[in-house]
Amino acid sequence: MQSVVRLILKRLGISLVVLVGVSMLIFAIARVIPGDPARIALGPNATVEQVEALRQRLHLDEPLVIQYGHFLADLARGDLGISLYTNRPVTADIAQFLPATLELIFLSAVLMIVIGLPLGVLSARYRDTWIDSTVRVVSILGVSAPSFVWAVILMLLFSYFIPIFPIAGRISTNFVIPDVTGFLLLDTLLAGNLAAFGSALSHIVLPAFALALSGIGQAARLTRSNMVETYDKPYIEMARSYGFPERRIAWRYAFRPSLIPSLTIIGLDVAAMLGNAFLVEAVFAWPGLSRYGVAVILRKDLNAIVGTVLIISAMFLIANLIVDLLIAFINPRIRLSQRAA
Amino acid sequence: MTRTLAILARNPLSAFGIVLVALVVLGAAFADVIAPFPEHRGAVVDFLNFNKAPEWPYIFGTDLVGRDLFSRILYAYRISLLLAVVVLAVAVPIGVVTGLIAGHFGGWTEAILMRITDIFLSIPPLVLAMSMMGLLEPTLVNGMLAVTAMWWPWYTRLVYNLTRVEKEEGYVLAAEVIGASRVHIIFREILPNCIPAILTKMTLDVGFVILIASSLSFLGLGVQPPTPDLGSMVAEGAKYLPDSWWLTVFPGLAILVVVFGFNLLGDALREILGVDQ
Numbered sequence: 001m002q003s004v005v006r007l008i009l010k011r012l013g014i015s016l017v018v019l020v021g022v023s024m025l026i027f028a029i030a031r032v033i034p035g036d037p038a039r040i041a042l043g044p045n046a047t048v049e050q051v052e053a054l055r056q057r058l059h060l061d062e063p064l065v066i067q068y069g070h071f072l073a074d075l076a077r078g079d080l081g082i083s084l085y086t087n088r089p090v091t092a093d094i095a096q097f098l099p100a101t102l103e104l105i106f107l108s109a110v111l112m113i114v115i116g117l118p119l120g121v122l123s124a125r126y127r128d129t130w131i132d133s134t135v136r137v138v139s140i141l142g143v144s145a146p147s148f149v150w151a152v153i154l155m156l157l158f159s160y161f162i163p164i165f166p167i168a169g170r171i172s173t174n175f176v177i178p179d180v181t182g183f184l185l186l187d188t189l190l191a192g193n194l195a196a197f198g199s200a201l202s203h204i205v206l207p208a209f210a211l212a213l214s215g216i217g218q219a220a221r222l223t224r225s226n227m228v229e230t231y232d233k234p235y236i237e238m239a240r241s242y243g244f245p246e247r248r249i250a251w252r253y254a255f256r257p258s259l260i261p262s263l264t265i266i267g268l269d270v271a272a273m274l275g276n277a278f279l280v281e282a283v284f285a286w287p288g289l290s291r292y293g294v295a296v297i298l299r300k301d302l303n304a305i306v307g308t309v310l311i312i313s314a315m316f317l318i319a320n321l322i323v324d325l326l327i328a329f330i331n332p333r334i335r336l337s338q339r340a341a
Numbered sequence: 342m343t344r345t346l347a348i349l350a351r352n353p354l355s356a357f358g359i360v361l362v363a364l365v366v367l368g369a370a371f372a373d374v375i376a377p378f379p380e381h382r383g384a385v386v387d388f389l390n391f392n393k394a395p396e397w398p399y400i401f402g403t404d405l406v407g408r409d410l411f412s413r414i415l416y417a418y419r420i421s422l423l424l425a426v427v428v429l430a431v432a433v434p435i436g437v438v439t440g441l442i443a444g445h446f447g448g449w450t451e452a453i454l455m456r457i458t459d460i461f462l463s464i465p466p467l468v469l470a471m472s473m474m475g476l477l478e479p480t481l482v483n484g485m486l487a488v489t490a491m492w493w494p495w496y497t498r499l500v501y502n503l504t505r506v507e508k509e510e511g512y513v514l515a516a517e518v519i520g521a522s523r524v525h526i527i528f529r530e531i532l533p534n535c536i537p538a539i540l541t542k543m544t545l546d547v548g549f550v551i552l553i554a555s556s557l558s559f560l561g562l563g564v565q566p567p568t569p570d571l572g573s574m575v576a577e578g579a580k581y582l583p584d585s586w587w588l589t590v591f592p593g594l595a596i597l598v599v600v601f602g603f604n605l606l607g608d609a610l611r612e613i614l615g616v617d618q
Contacts, residue, residue, distance in 0.1 A: 014459075017456065018456065018459050018460055018463050019463075021456065021457070021459070021460035022460050022463055022464055025460055025461070025464070026464070026472065029472060029473060029476060030472075030476060033476040033477065133354075136354070137354065140601060140604050140605065140608075141597070141601060143600075143604065144548065144552075144597050144600040144601035144604055145552075145593065145596055145597040145600065145601075146552045146553075146555055146556045146559070146572075146596060148556065148559050148572075148575060148576075149575065149593040149594075149596055149597060152575060152579055152582070152589050152590075152593055153590070153593065155582065156582060156583055156586060156589075156590070160582065160583035161583070271463075271465045271466075272465065272466065272467075274465040274468065275465035275466055275467030275468045275471075276467060276556075278467065278468075278471070278560060279467075279556055279559060279560070282559070282560065282576075283579060293468075293471070294471075294560055294561070294562075297471055297472060297474075297475030297476075297562065298475060298561070298562075300475065300476060305472055305475065305476070309464060309468055309469075309472055312464070312465060312468050313463050313464050313465070313468075316463055316464075316465055317463055320463075
């Protein structure tokens with residue numbers, strides 16, 4: 001157990017170092033752009049005095065290192081500055097839009113696991129049959145289109161031609177749900193409003209699928225290739241000669257060793273989803289971080305851009321930390337290493 | 342050669358991938374000859390034929406100002422492929438050299454280089470490119486720059502992992518014993534053994550660079566009109582769903598076809614060159 005704790009602390013330390021690095025990188029990118037950031041943010045109609053005031057507020061006249069120092073000091077107090085686009089604290093803006101994005105990503109990750117892994121197992125178990133080929137084609141197709149293309153195709157098929165899912169938004173406007181967690185699927189249940197829960201669920205299905213498709217493909221391919229290797233191992237042959245049913249061999253003996261690499265790839269896919277959510281949200285008018293993110297990027301709103309990128313990267317590092325933790329608990333070589341020593 | 346053909350014969354999907362890639366590359370290269378309306382690549386207006394559903398001679402239909410979608414897709418392929426080639430031509434050498442150095446030297450060099458790589462890899466790829474594109478002006482060259490900035494670390498990590506395995510091999514030790522220089526060992530002994538894996542990844546990445554670039558322009562952060570671009574064509578057409586479905590479906594499928602093709606080709610190459618996943 002001690003080794004697990006030490007591993008977690010070590011990973012936590014590395015994540016923190018990386019996050020500081022991310023803040024430097026994005027800060028540098030935001031500050032070395034050509035032109036005066038204050039002038040760009042305020043537009044050509046602003047007066048010289050207004051621009052000078054903003055330069056003062058953003059500390060733009062001081063050296064880059066000092067500017068970064070100001071930024072870090074503010075960050076330590078949980079302050080990411082004021083958005084020039086909404087005129088509100090960046091943290092308040094992000095807090096408002098983040099839950100919708102996280103809800104979408106969480107559901108997509110669930111879909112990726114409950115569909116992608118079994119598809120991979122199926123493919124490996126029926127290796128070199130038509131099932132295997134079908135899964136292979138489907139999973140390569142999944143990774144071959146950007147999620148906005150899947151979003152448009154799913155919307156066309158299941159909102160217009162066969163109108164079973166709504167076109168846009170998170171929930172029908174006739175439901176008023178008290179905002180507790182910001183996650184509508186939870187809030188509707190907390191309010192005990194099943195009709196509203198159904199509405200929220202039907203709104204999230206298509207966006208979540210569009211976002212999950214490439215991850216499903218990757219998880220299936222990786223699980224298959226790992227399991228195919230495992231199937232050649234002698235202990236599988238032994239299990240067969242004992243007369244264990246194929247289903248049990250597949251899940252209990254061949255699948256388990258490939259769970260760890262599959263989890264690793266799922267961690268990476270969550271990172272891709274954090275970016276791709278921008279595309280899916282744009283298609284389904286999903287009121288998440290995307291519209292805000294694109295708006296602040298187009299407005300060159302420096303504080304908001306730095307804040308948004310930093311938060312998204314933090315989400316990614318947390319997701320990977322969770323994956324590392326799961327792996328540490330699953331992998332007996334890590335979990336038991338202390339006892340064996 | 343016979344082995345290559347045998348692998349392809351056993352695997353019709355790989356052969357299909359080669360056909361798809363060949364069609365896209367030839368279509369882009371000879372767009373001037375193949376496109377029924379080559380002038381529609383630019384800011385042409387033909388209000389007599391605007392927003393037409395697919396019908397001869399507009400096999401993919403026309404857009405809102407009457408331009409032939411098929412012609413525009415061919416020219417969009419040309420720009421996408423050019424962008425992918427330039428991005429990889431810059432990103433791969435940077436990634437390969439940093440990966441070789443980090444893997445071979447170890448110690449502080451390795452720690453610093455790999456942490457920098459980690460930093461780049463922990464900003465979701467699309468988000469990094471989006472921020473850069475937003476802060477710079479959205480032009481083709483800046484698009485290439487933004488995608489390159491997010492792409493090289495993947496090659497650093499790949500080559501780093503390969504180098505760490507290779508440098509323990511007997512042939513590297515032998516070269517060290519006879520007093521070969523570090524430069525010789527890195528570039529003449531280790532690098533050639535990494536080439537198959539790099540080539541395979543590059544083939545797959547042609548598709549993925551096109552995918553990311555189209556995502557940027559879908560969000561309005563890429564190549565600007567009237568230059569034909571698959572991503573912005575989908576974004577423009579999505580406003581007119583479901584009635585003018587061809588405006589989104591054909592550019593969308595065009596992205597799918599090229600990425601699917603390079604994926605199958607990459608898989609085939611992996612098998613032919615014997616690269617582990």
